[in-house]
Amino acid sequence: MIWRFTLRRLAVGLVQLSVLIVAVFFLIRLLPADPVARFVGMNASPEAYALAEQSLGLDLPVTRQFEAFLFGEGNDGGGLFRGELGTSWVTGSSVNQEIRQYLPVTLELITLSFLIAVGLGVPIGVLGAVNPGGAADKGTLVYGLFAGSQPEFSWGIIFIFVFFVVLGIAPGPLGRLSPLTDPPDFVTGAITIDALLAGRVDIFLEALWYLSLPILTLSFVLSGPIIKMVRENVAQTMNADFMFYGQAAGLPRGVLARDALRAAFAPALTLIGILFGFMIGGAVLIESIFSISGLGQYAIRSILAFDYPAIQGVVLTISALTLLIYLAIDVCQALLDPRVSV
Amino acid sequence: MADNKNTVLSARGLSVQYAAENPTLTDINLDIAAGEIVGLTGSSGSGKSTLAYALLGLTRRGAQVTGGKIDFDGHDLLALSDEELERVRGRDIALIVQNPRSALHPMYQVGRQISRVYQAHKDSGRTEAQQRAIEMLRLVGINDPERRSDAFVHELSGGMAQRVLIALALSTNPKLLIADEPTSGLDVTVQAQFLDTMWETSRETGTAMVLVTQEPGILANYCDRVIELDAGHVAKDVSASAFISASTKRSTQSPSAVERERQNHEPLLRVEGLRKTFPLRGTKKVVQAVDDVSLSLFAGESVGLVGESGSGKSTVGRCLLKLLEADAGKITFDGQDLAAIGGHTLRKLRQRIQIVQQDPYDSFDPRWSIEKSLLDPLVIHKIASPAEARGVIEESLSRVSVEFSVLSRRPRDLSAGVLQRIAIARALLMKPDFLVLDEPTSMLAPQDRHVILDVLKRLRTELGLSYLLISHDLTSVASACDRVVVMYLGQVVEVGPTVDIFEKPIHPYTKALIGAHLEENPETRRVERLDRVDLEGEIPSPIDLPVGCYLATRCAHATDACHKERQSLSPFSSHHDVRCMRVGQFELDEAS
Amino acid sequence: MRLTLAYDRCVIFMAFALAACGPSQPNDAESNSLIYITNDVPAGLDYDGAASTVPNSQEGIVNLMDPLIDYAPGGANEEGVGLLNFTSFEGRLAESWSFDDATLTWTFNLRRGVLSCAGNELTADDVVYTFARAKSVSGPAPTGWFLASVASVESFDATVLADENKRSLGSEVTKVDDYTVQIRQSTHNQLFLPALTTFAIRIFDSVEAKKHATESDPWSHDYINNVTAPAFGPYCVERWDKGNEFVLRANPNYYRGAPNVERVVFKRVPQSSNRFIILRMEQADITKGLTPREFIKLKEYDQLQVVGVTGNESLFVHMNFDSPPFDQVKVRQAVAAALPYSWIIKNGYIGQAQIWNGLVPSSYPGGKSTFHDSPEGLDVARRKLVEAGYPDGRGLEVYEDALRLSYPIEKEATLGPIATAVRTALRDIGMPVELDPIPLTQYGDRQLVKKDLPFALNDQEKPIVVDAGYAVQLFFVSSEAGAVNNMINYRNPRVDDLWTEARAERDTERRYNLVTEIYQHLSNDVVWLPVVEYRTQWAARQGLQGFIWYPDNGIRFADLSYAQ
Structure with missing residues (x-):
């Protein structure tokens, strides 16, 4: 049953992605700026312009361009159907390669942040629901009013100032590792994992240390909605009939707490999944402040430079990832909650 | 102590x-x-x-x-x-x-x-x-x-x-x-x-x-x-x-033994071969709600339609008012085929059949005062002029024993019992010949039920009102109806005068139903009765109905033939029909 | 519930423990590495490639590749930053050279024993390869060809771009023997030697480059854009993490001696405020591209130094002759008179700029340009407007669209306030000016390609060849006469004629005078409205020395060393 559901959703997802890629492809070519202009800064003669335009493939009619995008040009392979996203007009590197380089950076950052945000947020939310008016509850109220309502970049800058400049106990916003340290060999692209795979615990620790401020900033901001959602759901669940009945049946407190959490978790899970999907592009401000070269930065660079292949690649990647995440959420829901029929 | x-x-x-x-x-x-x-x-x-x-x-x-x-x-x-x-x-x-x-x-x-x-x-x-x-x-x-x-x-x-x-x-x-x-x-x-x-x-x-x-x-x-x-x-x-x-004497009068004189021999309402199914979304299966139901109701008569959940009784009620389109079957009201008429004629006809539904709070617009709710149909159907309206309304209310002070109130200020009586009053404004009441007492507390039933019986006597009382509460039906139709899984399994049905039920299902009915008599407690007919198992799904008798899987008297052959409703005695081919043979089973 | 509290405490404790035992700050003095933080690291290393127009990429190229010749040292400024003598050349990969007037042929004698990062020796084949590659115009932005055409290398002209068959190297560049090569010009052109010093015709290690050629990519563009530029420069690429880090390691066989700085790490730190604090906390060694205020603040720290020059970075106002009312010189002169120059210097550049008295960087040889030598001020501006026929700006309302002052929106922080000051001043004299910041790519497109940008602030023109005449050829002759970046649609036949003459003029002094005359016309017509020349600065740790300013504004790390 689950497999059929998954397959069906993947098929629908493919259709969605196809529509999306067609839309993006044609829409960005409607934008008013001409990407060729970037190449003719030195020499803007008509001949130079024509040559640049040709090298970008923009001299062909749009439908021919789309064909080239899908099937590649000539016999050198390439094309979307062969899994190639094209060549970036800014760097001349293959977009596949660039995404493969930048995406794990962002995923590493947000995954670690989410682990902490969820790991701390869920217990605090549960505490707040179980002891209303208690320390956890009051603390989160203050947090929500004061901290959670501010944008993450202001917190990032504050943390850098406090911990790096004033206290000197945190590293500077120099990315994921010290500039003097050689990163481990590229396996997954996530420095923490690659360092462990290479057996370099020192690099692993250093990466964690350099990532500590950006992760602190992100989880600080993310935990706000998570705590609130968990708290609301658990509080609501605790009023449910089956909780009352469980109490009447004399079930121990621990069992009841697990019951409540299990029933309350579904909406929180949905929220976490949606936040995660959003963060793939939404972590761009943190990436910029902490000099981390992630997918968000790549997307901004591509958009500002009107680098069509890169833009297309980023849109496709983020959409595909988001669809997969939503599918994963739904499957988890179905596994957790027997009432959800798939 | x-x-x-x-x-x-x-x-x-x-x-x-x-x-x-x-x-x-x-x-x-x-x-x-x-x-x-x-x-x-x-x-x-x-x-x-x-x-x-x-x-x-x-x-x-x-x-x-x-x-x-x-x-x-x-x-x-x-x-x-x-x-x-x-x-x-x-x-x-x-x-x-x-x-x-x-x-x-x-x-x-x-x-x-x-x-x-x-x-x-x-x-x-x-x-x-x-x-x-x-x-x-x-x-x-x-x-x-x-x-x-x-x-x-x-x-x-x-x-x-x-x-x-x-x-x-x-x-x-x-x-x-x-x-x-x-x-x-x-x-x-x-x-x-x-x-x-x-x-x-x-x-x-x-x-x-x-x-x-x-x-x-x-x-x-x-x-x-x-x-x-x-x-x-x-x-x-x-x-x-x-x-x-x-406790105060309830009006547990024994069912009226009076056989009403049929005013004329043409039924006011005749239903023949009514059938209704509901398709299941996403599959080709259907839910069999009503299967070949036929009944007749004469002027001045009150008929009770009983059954448990899934029996189809509510669906029958809705089809009668053409709130639902039946799949098959003919409904004739006062000689007119309801399927054949339309538009203006149908509207006029509709006025003569009224319905009172289960939840009185759902039947009234919560924002309107009672007066407005009652005025509304009068005005729309031009039954009374604005000058006469008040009088008509007051008369209706007095018939159902409700004080006029309710007119300025809103539904949420009134109790369910009172509101349900006002619903009957509203139905009466149309001067209907025939009233369908779909589970009118199920949302009321036990003490309120009796009041409604008293009102109904009074209306039957005073106005000659005919009604069809659809209910799962056997007490109500026993009290207020002349005849009872028993339904199970969309079929009529037994029809007969109230006295017969309650005192001498024939069909095994009816027997079980009546047996399960808890009378308020500590002398005859169910737990002490020895002649109980109990049904085993669970009610089958209305999607996959068996070929033969629907009760066969649960009936103690079932034979092979029961499972295979479709049962038909046949007369047992005057005015008493039963759908069971083994009628009269049950004693043999017990003997062996 | 008790369990969750304990769990929370565990996590917090672990976090602090981690922080406490975190590794120490980067300490580079021991490892002889230099950390250079910039707004971006090189995106490509191919001067014919997409990234060639980006200064950050050019900076990568010049540290990996050496030219045939370069400018001779020309002393230092008061801050100790070395300057170049733009009228005198010295050999790099070429030891000596000569010019035959009759055949218009240059002969270069290459230095022997020059080894590349890959270990190959420089030969004439490399020079031939370089020019053949340039002529193939196989990259999207063929800068190599462009500079060669500017230098009038024979047959490197516009037909190469237009006609596929004209793209193979002929006899204009010939190998005489392993260490001698000849290059022929189509006409006399004093821009030849200056063109050779730029980042764009540096010599490739052809042996290494050819190893990475493929059938669809015979000139190794992919390799050069993604791995390294194989050449004969002081550094080799150790690691390149595009968009993040670029690490150079010294070439031990560099013919001028192995560089003092063994390793240079370029790190991308996009926010200038972050570059500021990282340097302040001494976690990096050099940076550039801070705001003027940040530079001033850094000067306060003893352990840091801020040095700079007035090089070729300048700000001017661009007014399009094809967009009325800017077709009228008097209107242009009114604008010139009205701008609040002192305010801009004081508040826009915090004093780190000077008024630009010419149309070409003051350090450039080849001709004299003057500006701002007539009276200015709001009264003068108002008078000019009256003379133009728009007393108090009346009548200018119809030109609302043209009076929208554009600038790249990415530079909002620096150019925003300046644009606002300009707007205020012009509104003061009655011109209904509005601001119109637009994205950089669109800005570039309208300015260079469509040439329909009516009114804008421009701070990104730095003529790559250090010569006043080159600027004329680039910007000010009419497009019909060959200007490739005449964004203001200026057409003056007299200027065209003067330049045609000057271009081929062999005599240096006469050329100088011709060019000077051209600039007089240009100033009279206010082709550009020069505002300021502002300082090019670097902030670095105290003790780092050897800075020399180059016209591409890139640091040559081989110049640097630590004072002992």
Whole structure:
């Protein structure tokens, strides 16, 4: 049953992605700026312009361009159907390669942040629901009013100032590792994992240390909605009939707490999944402040430079990832909650 | 008061209060003896549920026990710590609540929910607890308990879920079982089965029971003692028979034996071969709601249409008013084929048939005053001029014994009983020939039901009003109808005069139904009757109906032929039809 | 519930423990590495490639590749930053050279024993390869060809771009022997030697480059854009993490001696405020591209130094002759008179700029340009407007669209306030000016390609060849006469004629005078409105020395060393 559901959703997802890629492809070519202009800064003669335009493939009619995008040009392979996203007009590197380089950076950052945000947020939310008016509850109220309502970049800058400049106990916003340290060999692209795979615990620790401020900033901001959602759901669940009945049946407190959490978790899970999907592009401000070269930065660079292949690649990647995440959420829901029929 | 030596629970001075409101319970004293079944009753708001929970030391959110003590097993429950209370609850005192499907955790299998309670209290291993769970499920009459124990709550029917609750409650052999309106919402036969199981188990295990209910039938048939609450105080604490006799004489007149003279020989309403199915979304299957129903209703006659959930009686009612399009069949009203007419004629005809629905609050626009609601149809159908309107309305209201002061009120300010009578009054404004009442009393408290039925009977006498009373409440039908049509799974299984049906039911289903009907007579308790005809098993799904008799799988008299051949409704005696080919042969079965 | 509290405490404790035992700050003095933080690291290393127009990429190229010749040292400024003598050349990969007037042929004698990072020796084949590659125009932005055409290398003209068949190298560049190569010009052109010093005709290690050629990519563009530029420069690429880090390691065989700084790490830190604090906390060694205020603040720290020059970074106002009312010189002169120059210097550049008295960087040889030598001020501006026929700006309302002052929106922080000051001043004299910041790519497109940008601030023109005449050829002759970046649509036949003459003029002094005359016309017509020349600065740790300013504004790390 689950497999059929998954397959069906993947098929629908493919259709969605196809529509999306067609839309993006044609829409960005409607934008008013001409990407060729970037190449003719030195020499803007008509001949130079024509040559640049040709090298970008923009001299062909749009439908021919789309064909080239899908099937590649000539016999050198390439094309979307062969899994190639094209060549970036800014760097001349293959977009596949660039995404493969930048995406794990962002995923590493947000995954670690989410682990902490969820790991701390869920217990605090549960505490707040179980002891209303208690320390956890009051603390989160203050947090929500004061901290959670501010944008993450202001917190990032504050943390850098406090911990790096004033206290000197945190590293500077120099990315994921010290500039003097050689990163481990590229396996997954996530420095923490690659360092462990290479057996370099020192690099692993250093990466964690350099990532500590950006992760602190992100989880600080993310935990706000998570705590609130968990708290609301658990509080609501605790009023449910089956909780009352469980109490009447004399079930121990621990069992009841697990019951409540299990029933309350579904909406929180949905929220976490949606936040995660959003963060793939939404972590761009943190990436910029902490000099981390992630997918968000790549997307901004591509958009500002009107680098069509890169833009297309980023849109496709983020959409595909988001669809997969939503599918994963739904499957988890179905596994957790027997009432959800798939 | 019960025998002190055997007292299981003893409450003294128990008071419970919700914050900032008047106390819900004040100074309650009661004793429960071992093996006793005590009925706890009172009008809504009298504090029955609160008392039931308080006996466990539980209160709903916002309420607090403000005083008293509860002696149980040598301890004062109210003085125990939370941990100690945890040990008592579920092990020595168990609870069954009104709505079983919300009482069980939606995400755990029911077997597991039973076994973990057992494990928590009996310090047993996993396997032993699982075995116990299956054993309990079997005990409460669930077929195939191994498989059922892996089911989730939403996969079970209401009746089955309720049985799971009993299994859970009784798994630890508690000394006291508290059941809070455990059968509301259950069909008559299911209710009977359920209460029978509880009663038998109690007798077997010696468990005492507190049964919270408003139904006098339950009190009469199952309880040894009755405690009545009124506004938080104990108003009565007597034996069940004393309680029943002492309560105000209900209008349990025996069904009218008068056979009305048929005014003319043409029925006012004739239904022939009505059929209605509902397609299931996403599949090609259909739900068989109404299957070849034919009935006739003569002017001045009142017919009761009874059956349990899934019988199709409501669907028939809707088709009669053309609120639903039947798949097949002919409906003739006053000689006119309802399918053949349309537009203006149909509208005029519609005025002569009116409907009163189940939920009075749903039948009125909550924003309108009663006056406006009543004025509206008068104006639209131009029945009365604005000058006459008030008079007409007042006359209608007086017919249903409602005071005129309601005219300026809104629906939410009125009680369900009053509002339902106003609904009848509104129907009467149209001066209908024929009234369809679809479960008019199911949302009312028992005492209010009688008022409605009295109104109906009066209208029948005074106005010659004909009506079709669709109901699962046999008391109402027995009281207010001349004839009864019994439906099961979309088919009419028996039709006949009320007296015959109630005193001499023929069809096995009718027998079971009437047998399950709890009369308010402690002399003839169901549990003491020996000639009960019980149905086994569960009602089949209306999607996959068997070929032969629909009751064959549950009937004690079923033969091979019953399973294979489609049954038809055939006359048994004058004005009495039965759908069963083995009529008259049942005695032979019993003999052999 | 107790369990969750304990769990929370565990996590917090672990976090602090981690922080406490974190590794120490980067300490580079021991490892002889230099950390250079910039707004971006090189995106490509191919001067014919997409990234060639980006200064950050050019900076990568010049540290990996050496030219045939370069400018001779020309002393230092008051801050100790070395300057170049733009009238004198010295050899790099070429040891000596000569010019034959009759055949217009240059002969270069290459230095021997020059080894590349890959270990190959420089030969004439490499020079031939370089020019052949340039002529193939196989990259999207063929800068190599462009500079060669500017230098009038024979047959490197516009037909190469237009006609596929004209793209193979002929006899204009010939190998005489392993260490001698000849290059022929089509006409006399004094821009030849200056063109050779730029980043764009540096010599490739052809042996290494050819190893990475493929059938569809015979000139190794992919390799050069993604791995390294194989050449004969002082550094080799150790690691390149595009968009993040670029690490150079010294070439031990560099013919001028192995560089003092063994390793240079370029790290991308996009926010200038972050670059500021990282340097302040001494976690990096050099940076550039801070705001003027940040530079001033850094000067306060003893352990840091801020040095700079007035090089070729300048700000001017661009007014399009094809967009009325800017077709009228008097209107242009009114604008010139009205701008609040002192305010801009004081508040826009915090004093780190000077008024630009010419149309070409003051350090450039080849011709003299003057501006701002007539009276200015709001009264003068108002008078000019009256003379133009728009007393108090009346009548200018119809030109609302043209009077929208554009600038790249990415530079909002620096150019925003300046644009606002300009707007205020012009509104003061009655011109209904509005601001119109637009994205950089669109800005570039309208300015260079469509040439329909009416009114804008421009601070990104730095003529790559250090010669006043080159600027004329680039910007000010008419497009018909060959200007490739005449964004203001200026057409003056007299200027065209003067330049045609000057271009081929052999005599240096006469050329100078011709170019000077051209600039007089240009100033009279206010082709550009020069505002300021502002300082090019670097902030670095105290003790780092050897800075020399180059016209591409890139640091040559081989110049640097630590004072002992």
